[in-house]
Amino acid sequence: MSETHVPARRVVVIGGGISGLAAAHRLVDGGAQVTLLEASGRLGGKLYAGQIAGVAVDLGAESMLARRPEAVNLARAVGLADRLCLPAASAAGLYTRGALRPMPTGHVMGVPGDVAPLAACGVLSDAGLTRIGRDAELPRDELGEDVGIGTYVAARLGREVVDRLVEPLLGGVYAGDAYQISMRAAVPQLYEAARAERSLTEGVRAIQRRAAAGPAAGGPVFMGIDGGVGGLPLAVADAVRAGGGDIRTHAPVRRLARTGSGWSVVTEDGTALTADAVVVALPAPAAASLLAADAPGAAAELGTVEYASMALVTMAFRRAEVAGLPNSRGFLVPSVDGLTIKAATFSSHKWGWVAQGDPELFVLRTSVGRYGDEADLERDDPELVARSLADLHTTVGLTARPVATRVERWDGGLPQYPVGHLDRVARVREQVAGLPGLRVCGAVYDGVGIPACVATAHTAADELLGLLATVPAA
Template sequence: MNGINGTSGQHGTSASHTPRTPHVVVVGGGISGLAAAHRLTGSGVRVTVLEATDRLGGKLEAGEIAGAPVDLGAESMLARRPEAVALAREVGLGDRLQPPSTATASLWNRGTLTPMPKGHVMGVPGDPSVLGGVLSAEALARMEEDRALPRTEVGDDIAIGAYVAARLGREVVDRLVEPLLGGVYAGDVYRTSLRAAVPALYDAATRHDSLLEGVGEIQRRAAAQQQTGPVFMGIDGGIGVLPGAVADAVRARGGEIRTETPVLGLSRADGHWAVRTEEGVIQADGVVLAAPAWSASALLADASPAASAELQGVEYASMALVTMAFARSEVAGVLPEGSGFLVPPVDGHTIKASTFSSRKWGWVSEHAPDLFVLRTSVGRYGEEEHLHRDDADLVDVSLKDLGAATGLAARPVETRVTRWIGGLPQYPVGHLARVARIREAVAKLPGLRVCGAAYDGVGIPACVGSGQRAADGIAEEILVMPTLVEGTADGTGQ
């Protein structure tokens, strides 16, 4: 490893005053850490990325099934938010960006597949008249009461489920908001923060007595902005190819990336950070912590007990993805149109959603024209017991639910189960206040920033943006402060 055995004592007196490039260690090789490293290598900083596992990308993972390329983790990124799409273009994937082939989906509701209603904000509808096929007559009548009810005070924060149920009734939450927003976080919307997860709705709730009126204002504002182009974007070969492309760009700029290198300790002394690994201690001018909250908590236990305690309180949900490949001829005419369907947990089914990958992504169909690939998701916060089932059992229960929803009776030619343990951080009421306290504590540590899904959003653009902001903050700080002498910059200190 480059510089592992270097010490300050190996250099002469004259070398100790030689100007040199500041060094930043990025802890974590997920998309947040890689985005931070990419930004730093473009700002005149030497970068070392340390990833504990044997691969990069975190929850972005490309794989294959029956010879067909697939995503085994996140499969799309919001295109209306620019960070992730822009990063993909910067690292040479611009010509492989692809929008979904279809934007329609269904809802498996009370045993029937119905088209997903349009005109909602993360499941919160603005017009009750379009929900006749989804909600009961009683629920539709209850929604209309919203316009006459007194304002629901939201204070500093409130759970999405509690607020929407107070305004529109619980059925709207259970049948629409929960399958949509709960799917994003693998969480419980009766715990999820309105302010953190859907800030536009929180803002509307502070200014409108009626939720329906607030949603209408959000929709009118969006229409006035005349946003064009796809809402979501994928990549030919899978979103999972993005981390590798970013890593290649980091290396091309001189950055170093080490996998299977867990960080065992972090301390600050003599104006620099000491990052301890099994191979030795790496000294750095700055550190970007792009690790999950539990790992960041352990590493900050000595340097910032306050930040460590707050990070320890961040909870995570686990889930599994069951990917299946069928002979296309055996599913033709069976599955409904569109990209798949969502499942309200209130109906008691095991799967939470199914994505028809071969129909949603043109590149899947192009690479495997004789196959039909789909996947189901199982598990969310509070329902991790499903993940203890063996792979065959998860496949069987997925096939059972798929059969009940669509009539599918074919057996897959190949299956693959991917478990994401601790996959998604939860954003309960008060999450933003917790993040503010973490950042306030971290701000007292020179040359250190935190980033990742646990802070400002779980989507890929949010994670990329989080890493880039951390990189910008580090670069601005260390490029104007005195740096280490050359002897301690390039390797380990004693």
């Protein structure tokens, strides 16, 4: 909770995803009078709980990084402490080189610190393993301001490491091109270690030593919520309302304008609101549209952000017919292996609450779509299901037919973080900060995960609370 208390100040939050809701919650706690406007009829954005065959499931994001505290702390703050849960299955696999293999240990986002774990699981060829072993013999690199993680890792350790390890792991987060994704933005600890250590593998080992000695050592990496992470935004919304906040759905914002001492916010139906401050918690294209008049530089920068689309194919099977599935939480698929799916999650193995929803059913889901390679998303829902089933037959021998299927499409769902992303974000924030009472937050700035989104929301809210405490009301 913010220490700054600002009574009777009006703040409009534009956007009802987890970022906007977290900002609204922080502002209400700080004493502000908050109105949140969401264009669609549903709160939560990519956090979306639903059902398949009567079983509760997440149809969007399904877990939170537990080693960052922001999302877990928010869940506790809105009354979900007793519903926080750990994955029931921890092991994960990697389908590559024609076989399902255990995910190797001893890496940072797929970048290895040692050859031994890789040699044991057979992910890389002998030539690839030899290349990693020679990393310490290469001259030390002088890293510039930023570099594509795939480009840098390939130069040091070979393309195999990127294509079969880094790409599927980064793809699970960004659905992006590993060769273009900024190392400084996406894996900052690796960027700093690569600058500080003699070799990349030594940098990975240094990161692992620090992690082993840190306060989160031995703790869970991920955490979920009984009933679905999609319940988090709904609980936050309830807490905002309980604190006096006003939340309106079906309320797209048409115009945002500075009025001298405050802000005017006009919705599509002509409703006009005045505010002392505004938080814009929207994807880049929508934010750029609203900021074009008062912050054209920021709007232009946001207009260059590219997004990846994806689809999640959720299927329910009779449990007796899929008894042979691996007892793991699922597996990743590198794009070089030529399958349609990029990952499969065995939800009934991974989450106890899914398994308990109907002990006779088994729920799993696949994900489809990568940045720059989204042709599969043009297929209709039945074909995406068919392609997923074919790939599951190839990877794990699945022959059963689902009793229910559901396809959820996330068009433009994941912002891309190319080289130079952090500089672009800094330019956006610099111009936005020049406008009194305006802040931005969301997945496009400091990370696409739930904790990162919550952190940007809290920063935006805290800065506004501080400013509102020192200036007259509009």
